[in-house]
Amino acid sequence: MSSHQIVPSDFCKAGEILEGSLPVSGLERLASACADTTGEVVWKVVGSLDIHQRPRLLLSVSGDLCLVCQRCLDVMPFRLDTETAVIVTFSEPEADEVESALDDDDRTEVVVSDGKVDVMDLIEDEALLALPLSARHDVCPDKEAGRWKEKKASPFAVLGQLKRGNGNKK
Ligand SMILES: [Zn+2]
Numbered sequence: 001m002s003s004h005q006i007v008p009s010d011f012c013k014a015g016e017i018l019e020g021s022l023p024v025s026g027l028e029r030l031a032s033a034c035a036d037t038t039g040e041v042v043w044k045v046v047g048s049l050d051i052h053q054r055p056r057l058l059l060s061v062s063g064d065l066c067l068v069c070q071r072c073l074d075v076m077p078f079r080l081d082t083e084t085a086v087i088v089t090f091s092e093p094e095a096d097e098v099e100s101a102l103d104d105d106d107r108t109e110v111v112v113s114d115g116k117v118d119v120m121d122l123i124e125d126e127a128l129l130a131l132p133l134s135a136r137h138d139v140c141p142d143k144e145a146g147r148w149k150e151k152k153a154s155p156f157a158v159l160g161q162l163k164r165g166n167g168n169k170k
Contacts, residue, residue, distance in 0.1 A: 004119035008088035012047035012055035018119055019044040024065065027124045033131055035066040035075045043123045054098070055088040061126050072140040082130035083107075086122060090114050 004018060011018075024030060025037035041063040050056040062081040069076040085108045089095040095112045102108050111117070 005116045006045075006047075006119055007115065008047070008055040008057060008113060008117050012049055012057065012088070014047065016047045017045065022120075024063070027120070027127065030065075030124055030127050033067070033128065035068045038066065039064050041080070041123070041127060043119075045119050045122070050087060057086045057088065057122065059084050059086060059122055059126050061123055061130070063127075065131075067131065067135040069137045069140060070134045071136050072142065074137070074141055076135050076137055078131070078135065080127060080130055082126055084109060084126050084129075086111055088113055088117065 004020075006016075006018070019042075021040050021042040023037065024034055024039045024041060027041065030041070031037045041061060043062075044060045046058040048056050048058065060083045062079075065078045065080050067076045067078045068074075087098055087102075087108060087110050089098055089110055089112050091114070092112055095110045099110045102110070111122070
């Protein structure tokens with residue numbers, strides 16, 4: 001896997017953009033949260049400075065994943081589509097300061113880095129944060145199949161009755 005190391009302060013000052021895609025199997029932590037590692041994650045990182053001239057990375061991650069339903073343990077398709085802003089600070093005290101100023105803005109995160117940052121780590125963190133804490137089907141497949149059969153059976157039964165009805169009339 002190619003490395004995507006950036007120096008956030010330079011990257012953001014220059015307003016750079018990095019984007020790409022990679023198979024789920026290339027992201028070890030994400031892959032272990034999935035039922036299988038098929039599929040692809042599309043990502044984009046846009047650098048800018050916030051109103052306080054701090055490096056700000058806008059991360060977007062999307063892709064179709066297969067999670068495991070915690071109720072029936074069957075595969076559950078999940079559409080990953082998330083966008084988060086990350087403010088890069090140089091020290092823990094600065095991070096605390098920024099975090100408290102952000103209040104409860106949960107679309108913005110704060111990370112500490114005094115050097116290079118691996119974009120892939122940020123992307124994977126974002127993807128993991130966007131997963132449901134407990135993945136569950138709205139309706140688990142077995143129950144759904146049962147309902148579908150019932151629904152499917154009734155129109156034929158009705159049709160059969162109509163045909164018989166018509167036949168009697170003639
Ligand atoms: Zn289920």
